[in-house]
Amino acid sequence: MNGVAEMRDLPLCVDLDGTLLRTDLFYESLLALLARKPFVLFLLPVWLLRGKAALKREIASRVDLDVATLPYNDQLITELAASSRRKRILCTASDSTLADKVAAHIGLFDLVLASDGQRNLSGPRKAAALVEHFGERGFDYAGNAAIDLHVWRHARRAWVINASDSLAAAAAKGCPVETHSAPSNGGLKSWLRAIRMHQWLKNLLVLVALLASHRFFDAGAVASTLSAFMAFSLCASGVYVLNDLFDLAADRQHPRKRMRPFAAGDIPLVAGMFAAPALTAAGIAIALLVGPMFALVLLVYFATTLAYSLRLKRVAMLDVVVLAGLYTIRIIGGAVAIGSVLSFWLLAFSMFTFLSLAMVKRYTELGVLLANSRSEASGRGYNVEDLPLIQSLGAASGYIAVLVLALYINSPESLALYHRPQVLWLLCPLLLYWMSRFWVIAHRGEMNDDPVVFAALDRISQAVLLLCGVIAMVAI
Numbered sequence: 001m002n003g004v005a006e007m008r009d010l011p012l013c014v015d016l017d018g019t020l021l022r023t024d025l026f027y028e029s030l031l032a033l034l035a036r037k038p039f040v041l042f043l044l045p046v047w048l049l050r051g052k053a054a055l056k057r058e059i060a061s062r063v064d065l066d067v068a069t070l071p072y073n074d075q076l077i078t079e080l081a082a083s084s085r086r087k088r089i090l091c092t093a094s095d096s097t098l099a100d101k102v103a104a105h106i107g108l109f110d111l112v113l114a115s116d117g118q119r120n121l122s123g124p125r126k127a128a129a130l131v132e133h134f135g136e137r138g139f140d141y142a143g144n145a146a147i148d149l150h151v152w153r154h155a156r157r158a159w160v161i162n163a164s165d166s167l168a169a170a171a172a173k174g175c176p177v178e179t180h181s182a183p184s185n186g187g188l189k190s191w192l193r194a195i196r197m198h199q200w201l202k203n204l205l206v207l208v209a210l211l212a213s214h215r216f217f218d219a220g221a222v223a224s225t226l227s228a229f230m231a232f233s234l235c236a237s238g239v240y241v242l243n244d245l246f247d248l249a250a251d252r253q254h255p256r257k258r259m260r261p262f263a264a265g266d267i268p269l270v271a272g273m274f275a276a277p278a279l280t281a282a283g284i285a286i287a288l289l290v291g292p293m294f295a296l297v298l299l300v301y302f303a304t305t306l307a308y309s310l311r312l313k314r315v316a317m318l319d320v321v322v323l324a325g326l327y328t329i330r331i332i333g334g335a336v337a338i339g340s341v342l343s344f345w346l347l348a349f350s351m352f353t354f355l356s357l358a359m360v361k362r363y364t365e366l367g368v369l370l371a372n373s374r375s376e377a378s379g380r381g382y383n384v385e386d387l388p389l390i391q392s393l394g395a396a397s398g399y400i401a402v403l404v405l406a407l408y409i410n411s412p413e414s415l416a417l418y419h420r421p422q423v424l425w426l427l428c429p430l431l432l433y434w435m436s437r438f439w440v441i442a443h444r445g446e447m448n449d450d451p452v453v454f455a456a457l458d459r460i461s462q463a464v465l466l467l468c469g470v471i472a473m474v475a476i
Helices: 004-008 015-021 026-036 038-042 043-047 050-062 074-080 096-107 125-132 148-150 165-172 187-194 197-212 218-247 248-252 271-291 292-312 318-338 345-369 383-407 412-418 421-444 451-457 458-476
Strands: 013-014 088-095 111-115 140-143 155-162 178-179
Touching: 013 015, 013 074, 015 026, 015 088, 015 140, 026 038, 026 050, 026 088, 026 096, 026 218, 026 248, 026 271, 038 043, 043 050, 050 088, 050 111, 088 096, 088 125, 096 111, 096 165, 096 178, 111 125, 111 412, 125 148, 140 148, 148 165, 148 271, 155 165, 165 178, 187 218, 197 218, 197 318, 197 345, 197 412, 197 451, 218 248, 218 271, 218 292, 218 318, 271 292, 292 318, 318 345, 345 383, 345 451, 383 412, 383 421, 412 421, 421 451, 451 458
Parallel strands: 013 088, 013 140, 088 111, 140 155, 155 178
Antiparallel strands: none
């Protein structure tokens, strides 16, 4: 009986990355550093020459992670809290600078063993350290990865956490498996959310040039437009993934964005670090098939979006102008893909329209913060006191867009393109109603985070779009 009690009282040693956490602190800290100082990327090989432990220490010493917002394995923490009779050891290959912060936040660990800038406490080194402290078979160990097999060979019992059945079977060859939990990461649904496939609706803007030039039945133009749509969509998905990786800290402080796959730990960060360039490269490859000029437009879009993700989104007002420009670039890309010339009127109309929608986006985000009794938007240059200003500027921009349309109707370009241009006047009250309704919905707090996607899925917006199409066809 005493022997059983002693075995239950053996120290429980717990891995950090992927086990206690649903993320990896090395990649968390690396991405946080690159988001602030992108050129540090060129120093990484220099630091790595001194070893992995030195690399981790260099990165950890330059970042300040908010460990309270990290995605934790709540079930494991509950089990640790219930094991109060045992010594609980946090044993990780992460740098001690970060591991100590996590241990202090959890408040359940008696000892922290971690990489110290000289020794990378991973695999065989971790096993040796635990045997040195507690003896052969003198501890239980909770881990989640194949490299933990080195430790389980010396442990009394294995806790296989957030891992596959095959890893549990491999661990059982080294010691009995006391508990096993299936992986909660990944899955098609999580990836579809990560690449924001629903956001591909925005890239239908490449159709504008095809419709404006009345080339609906030109097979070549239609094929080029569809290719342009796929190129923008893949490239945009790559940027969305990259943006989410760089914006982890801000997303975790947002009521809804904290559930995004990378912020919530549903997809490993390293998978996203491979997916982002792969998606972008696929989009550029398709763009080159469309034509070199279109590929150039897509590269401008990518560079602008990257600049937005790294820096420009933090600059108040400049961020919404850049967002409006990114929507307009899609329209330009569609025109370049089919060799069409865009008019001044269309570009002006789109810029003011999307500036208004970008303002709606910021207004909605600040409204959520106000409802949650917070004053500042994390990672943005706004606070809730800006709400009235954003509302007035956004509504004014939307009305200016309708004014541009009204001036276009009597222009020589309109008279040359439409048989009955006077019919186009019916568009003005429709768009005034739609824009006003949009801002009323935002003011009531009923708008989601992305007004363009909201408009694409909103039945009244769909009806307004259909009526606009009918009016345009009658005018033609």
